Amino acid sequence: MSATAISTSGSLLSGKPLRAVAAVILIVNGLFPALWILLTSFKTEAELTLKPITWLPHAPTLQNYMQAFADQPLLIFLFNSFMVALLSTALTLLISVLAAYALARLNLRFRGLIMSLIIAVSTFPLVTLLVPLFETMRALDLLNTWTALILPYTVLSLPVCTLVLTSFFEGIPRDLENAAMIDGCTRFGALFRVVVPLSAPGVFTAGILAFVNSWDEFLLALSFNSNPALRTLPVGIQLYQGEFAFPWPVISAALVVGIVPVAVLIVIFQERVVSGLTAGGLKG
């Protein structure tokens, strides 16, 4: 969908000053917390306890960033988070594309039941599975590996991705697929050469959802990977906290380092994220 074709009259408001106000509201709401952390990351610990509090740093310093990188292997945390999220996204997409195709295209006898099961299973809070999952991972000798996180993260996103993709696949005309099969494609061929490419926005949306889910997760990452070389970012950030101390400026610096890559990704892909959702992905 191109930007020019987007309907605008659905909004209650229009006009230039209103647009300016709207932009300010949106940006303050969305970016202020991140901005505040950015400002804090340039302050010294002494400045933080001044009353009344300061908004702009009095004497901006990069010391916190240097300490953030010196105290903990921050780049390794980032790399781990990124790789775990990427690999689990890939696995989620592969598995959910297959499952969604079956649910969207085949005349399965228990289709309703299978759908219900997938959704029902997804509602079980992972918090509650911590101990049994830990035991399972240990039995499989997977503790302290990326796999220990990739598997549960895949499960975390599988249901929602399957739903998104199912509804996308339902929107692809069967004729196209049939034509491909007449041309000598197998069903799998038709799936990966016709259906998936045509559902690209949906696949992308599902992928983004899966990626953010993995990127976000804290509790399992904390419990399953204790080796510092394998820790992910949300867990790594906690390590800056002391037995008693809570060094806010350094934690802020680490948070900024954690937020920036995602922000960059979002700026690059923002058009696609929204258009992917637009194409009806989450209509169930």
Added chain:
Amino acid sequence: MKFARLASLLWCGAVLASSPAFAETQLKVYLSSQGQPAVWRKALDQFEAHNPGIKVTIELGGATSDLQAQYLNTVMSAKDSSLDVLILDVIRPAQFAAAGWLSPFAGRDLQSYLRPYAEANTVDGKVVALPAFADAMFLYYRKDLLDKYGLPPPKTWDELAIAAKKVTEGEHSQDLQGLSFQGKAIEGAVCTFLLPYWSQGKTVVEGGKLTFDRDAATKSLALWKSFAEAGVAKKNISEVATDDTRKEFQAGNVVFAVNWGYAWALSQGDGSAVVGKVGVARLPAVAGGEQSSCLGGWEWGVSAYSKHQEEAKKLAEYLSSPEVSKFMAINGSLLPTYAALYTDSEVNKAAPWFADAVPVVRTARARPVTPRYNEVSEVIRTTVNAVLAGVTTPADGAAQIENRLKRILR
């Protein structure tokens, strides 16, 4: 096929590598990420030098005692054998021993250690862990301000309140608080509750039985609440955690502070506004009671699931030895667990304040010793927090603690 052969080759290699004829023993020590791992590493290097054939690696756990406990609980309840030697907060040995996670040191005599540590590491007559380093809660005070107003360090909480009022009123400073202590629902709040409670001669648990005294508890909670109400402590005291106390004291905004030993070195370091102006004393008593402090510190335990029991015990013994205790006192300013080290000239040169600390550590009392300490702690700290936040009254709070403790320690 190829893969299977490769795998079996690797497997054989691994078996060969782990057989004693070929290789060294790998030990893993669990440490707090903020517990000066770099300094401990030096001590471990020494151990490796004296014990060829044993290699020791460090595994860093969560930053706070709570986070570490959560992590260790997960690992140990899955009977994981990857950790050999564990550093444990002084409140944990009883729980770990009851769960069967520690392997006891048979026939070990703890008499050479400070008495509270000998007791804290003995569960049902068995030595379950060895002391790593000591700690206790101290009363930090502004020597310069007390001198200015001709006040001695207070012996009772009432004296403290009067002295605090006198100083804060005399100084006319909006930012100056009389007293800072821990009111947030953290482990430190358990000690907050216990200090005046113990001072009335009461105990919480004796020999596994609940000996809770509701009146003494009410009095303790009411004392802290009265500090907040009278303006001796600040209004948002229920938000204050250990390091907030440290930071505010260090910024020169507090006359009296209740805190652990770690605050000393920081208060005399860079960026502190109170260098040379700080005194350390025993914590006050309630009127007519005895002064008491809360025992802190850490211990070395050997995991019952460790596959190298003998070597792991050797390592724990080494880490708990007077030599390492001295090394850590000088290089990490950690309080020693041996009385003699407090008068050691090298130690005193590195940390002169240890001389003031030793009577406090010697008389410090251990928090309730029970396998279900985590639950006891949770009940006490949330109630202290609730009372200070004005959610419950001291009397109701004491009743709640009693009711919930009865259920936990039935």
Added chain:
Amino acid sequence: MTVTSRLEQVAERVETRRAMLSRLLDPDETTLGALLLAPAAVLLGGVIVYPVCKLLYTSFLDLSLTSGAPARFVGLANFQQMLEDPVFWQATWNTILITLITVPGALVVGLGLALLANLPFNIRWPVRLSLLIPWALPLSFAGLIFAWFFHSEYGVVNDVLNRVGLPGAIWFNSPRLAFAAICLTITWKASSFMAMIILAGLQTIPRSLYEAADVDGAGRVRQFFEITLPLLKPTIVVALIFRTIAALQTFDIPYMMTGGGPGTSTATLAMYIHQNTVSFLDLGYGSALAVVMFILSMCVTAVYLRMISGREGAR
């Protein structure tokens, strides 16, 4: 045997192989379905179903690792204990309350943000970035950041209140204010995703509908309620259900902001489960609590499934 017949034999074998292969690649519907769903089933089975079964079993045991005693079957005793446990009731009530407040809250705020974001901006990326950043921010980060925002002395919230002449509050000192701060944070975090989904929905509504309404002389408010909202309904329903399930599992934000305090007044069920399992090692009771949470989630799921199947029936 002649060379030709051997060749024929080989050709025949190749032919059967190819047939087998093509059957493998092009099986009948049921086999194919099973094949396609197998990976998902294996994964869900291993990571969820097996641990859940274990959990269900444990919920009938007296299994506390701190007692050192072996597990003992106690029937429904854990569930009975729950009935008399004030913290359980408080945590459950808080969880329900958080759900009831933040789900509609996130919807209303999200709808507002989406309507604003749907204006014809010349440069679109800053607007989109500001919708996407709160969504991509890990919950644990959001909890940390907002805990700092609401700090009574050093927080920016009180500073702003003071600047406009209002007294600041000690947010985490009062159950109500602490609860409000948590709900506000969750609403903030959740509304951005809601806004994105709604924005996506808004952009699929054909312009012609509004043009026709303009011709009919319908005002913008009427257009909103008669065109926009009805057409958005399916999108919103799905978003709401996922949001509800997530809200029932609220953990990170209160964990980071208040740790459940003051007292236990802002503890949630997920936090209490975590505490009982990981801190208290009371696996029996923790599992029983988890079962209750599972039942709560299943109720929401049931509503969801009914809505989906209802729509499919109408198709």
